[in-house]
Amino acid sequence: MRMSRLFGKTLRQTPAEAETPSHQLLLRAGLVHQVAAGVYAFLPLAWRTLQNIERIIREEMDAAGGQELMMPAIHPIELWQASGRDQAMKDILFRFSDKRDREFVLGPTHEEVIVELFKRNIRSYRDLPLLxxxxxxxxxxxxxPRGGLIRLRQFTMKDLYSFDTDFEGLDLSYRKMYEAYIRIFDRCGVPTIPVLADSGAMGGRDTHEFIYLTEYGEDTCLLCPKCGYAANADVAAFVKEPAHTAEEPKPIEEIPTPGLYTIQALADHLGIPTSKTCKAVFYSADGEPVFVAIRGDMDVNETKLSRALRTVDLHYMSEDEVVAAGFVPGSAGAVGLKGVRIIADDLLPREVNLVAGANKPDAHLLNVNYGRDWQADTLTDIALAVEGSLCSATSDKQGECRTPMDVRRGIEMGQVFKLGTFYAEKLGATYLDAEGKQRPAVMGSYGIGTERLLAAVVEANHDERGIIWPAEITPFQVHxxxxxxxxxxxxTAAEKLYGRLQTDGFAVLYDDRDETPGVKFNDADLxxxxLRVTVSPRTLEKGSLELKRRSEAESELVPLDEGPSRIKASLAS
RNA sequence: CGGGGCGUAGCGCAGUUCGGUAGCGCACUUGAAUGGGGUUCAAGAGGUCGCCGGUUCGAAUCCGGCCGCCCCGACCA
Incomplete structure (x- = not known):
């Protein structure tokens, strides 16, 4: 490709809309163009890279036994009503009607459609497993939408679906994908780690996310430096220990606390740690008010809470909703509370003499004890793990690991799910087993977002001058x-070399423009x-070319006639 | 959806306080010089000042409404 003809222009200044390095570089290098929030166009250099990413994904999916097919983006709403996900995902569904007022959605994912295909084509256990x-x-x-290509509204996903006869088969399919994913991200030059995750609106049991750790990520992970436990904060387990166990339960006592509306203010006023208090948080769970109690120094993990309540729509109550539900903000407490569902973190019964809201304005109670003074309708783990939370992973030999965990941000590059029989049962994906009995297929689903992967590639492979493409996905091998x-x-020399390298099968970007050296070198770095190959009056005087690898600072001169072979060798190493 | 910020040429910005008919740098066009890290000089082209309405002799600027984009949170495979 001649650069004088290349569609896409480099920018000297970074557009103000971009904050993350990958977004800035993608814009500055002229690779992408934003059309609307979360909607992007991909110019030739980006498109070549995306196609390389897709090629790698195809190779690995095929190697793992996957068969490629193509499903439509337009789905009749009935398909989504059948699975119930027209409600579960209603806030993110793009919906529209045709001229006969038939309702459709633009597919946010394809479980529903693939199950349709399964039903039409699979009858027997002999057809399984299917990938x-x-x-x-x-x-x-x-x-x-955010971070340039990190979270898009229209994006490309490789989604693979596995169908097995039983859960052992699913484990095998899952394992294959898990390993294929490690190879894919490795070949793309993005270091990722698998972490335990939440299955969210997809349903199902086991799931891992492949996370690329970066401060620009939108996911939070907990990592154990000792045993390697890694989990999304949404699901991270940890060891919870009571803070004050040596005390005897004391009689409950009401004290005036005007003006003290926060846990911190209350603890400061009383001269106690926040772990000595019980915090009240109000949620609306599918429209029902829920009173949530947790130790004052901890935060509620909404994913855990949502699972415990088995709710579709869970949100933090607004001021109006709190008042309407009859709660007393600032001094709410579970003691004597009636007519509302109470859910409490399972650490609370092990604490003694906590300070809690008195459930009337400007008053709190000292020495509140679970069991004696109040009880929850549901008692379970709803606490959010934080930096330093103790690892609760267990091994046969040592029991709990108990190492303080690290908190890191990351970008989710892909996710693998064991869906189980949820969709098969809901949508009727069954097969006949060897005894002629009808059984639900056991499903898995496995996704990778390609544009997000492109962003991560740039994020993970750049310096202050620009992008450093990994060998397998670079848009061109030689600049x-x-x-x-x-x-x-x-x-003459450059044209000849350009032709020769192309004949030899290299992808070459040829800067034939009438620009000064500084401009050309800066664009090459960006x-x-x-591999950068320079031909100039200076190199030709010595009958040579200059080779410089983007990842290294030094360049070398090589004789003109050795050019092609040296270039080949350099790219191979 | 809550909070914050921003919309003036392809990109980065000034001008808005105090109303007088739009400017700078880069990029772009033409010419000349230069030629190994965004070189220089000269001459150009390019703008419904996000949109609609109002006030006014006159609005980028004041008033009202709306839209878009970014960031934090909520939400999210």
Whole structure:
């Protein structure tokens, strides 16, 4: 490709809308263009890279036994009503009607459609296991697209679905995908770690997310430096210990606390740690008010809470809702509370003499004890793990690991789910086993977002000058720079080399523009091809070319006639 | 959806306080010089000042409404 003809222009200044390095570089290198919030166009350099990413994914999916197919982006709403996900995912579904007022959705994912296909084509256990995938556009009306390509509303996903006869088969399919994912991210030059995750609106049991750790990520993970436990904060377990066990329970006592509306203010006033208090939080669970109690120094994990309540729509109550539900903000407490569901963190029964709201304005209670003074309708783990929380992973030999965990941000590069029989039962994906009995297929689903992967590749492979493309996904292998190409000897030598390298099968970007050396070198660094080859009056005087790898600072001169072989060798190493 | 910020040329910005008919740098076009890390000079082209309405002799600027985009949170495979 001649750079003078390349569609896409580099920018000297970074557009103000971009904050993360990957977003800034993608814009500055002229790779992408934003059309609307979370909607992007991909220019030739980006498109070549995305196709390389897709090629790697296809190779690994095929190697794992996957068969590629293609499903539509337009789905009749009935398909989504049948699974119930027209409600579960209603906030992110793009919906529309055709001219006969038929309702459709733009597919945010394809479990419903693949199950349809399964039903039409699979009858027998002999047809299983089945691994099918597609690389398809997904549409999700995300509440907040962000970070350039990190969270899009229209994006491309490789989604593979596995169907097995039983859970042992699912474990095997899951394992295959898990390993394929490790290879894919490795080949793309993005270091990822698998972490335990929440299955969210997808339903199902086991699930891992493949996380690329970066401060620009939107997911939070807890990592144990000792035993390797890794989990999304949504589901992270940890060891909870009572803070004050040596005390005897004391009689309850009401004290005036005007103006003390926060746990911190209350604890400061009384000269006690926040772990000596019981915090009240109000949620609306599918429209029902819920009183949530947790130790004052801890925060509620809404994913755990949502699971415990088995709710579809869970949200923090607004001021109005709190008042309407009859709660007393600032002094709410569970003691004597009636007519509302109470859910408490399972650590509370092990604490003694806590300070809690008196459930009337400007008053709190001292020495509140679970069991004696109040009880919850539901008692379970609803606490959020934080930096330093103790690892609760267990091994046969030592019991709980108990090492303080680290908190890191990360980007979710892919997720693998064991869906189980949820969709099969809901939508009727069954097969006949060897005894002629009808049984539900056991499903798994496995996704990778390609644009997000592109963003992570740039995030993980750049320096202050620009992108440094990993070998397998680079849009071009060689960036051929001709300095003063209008001079006959330079132009001739560069053109000849350009032709020769292409004949030899290299992908070459040839900077044939009439620009100064500084401009060309800076663009070469910004665009980030692995190998820069310079032809100039200066190199030709010595009968040579200059080779410089993007990842290294030094360059070397090689004789003209050795050019092609040296370039080949350099790219192979 | 809550909080914050921003919309003036392709990109980065000034001008808005105090109303007088739009400017700077980069990029772009033409010419010349230069030629190994965003070189220089000269001459150009390019703007419904996000949109609608109002006030006014006159609105980028004041008033009202709306829209879009970014960030934090909520939410989210």
């Amino acid at each position: 099918v995938y597609q690389i398809q556009q997904k549409f999700r009306d995300e509440p907040r 051929l720079v001709a300095l003063q190409p209008e001079r006959d000897e330079v132009g 665009l980030g091809m692995p």
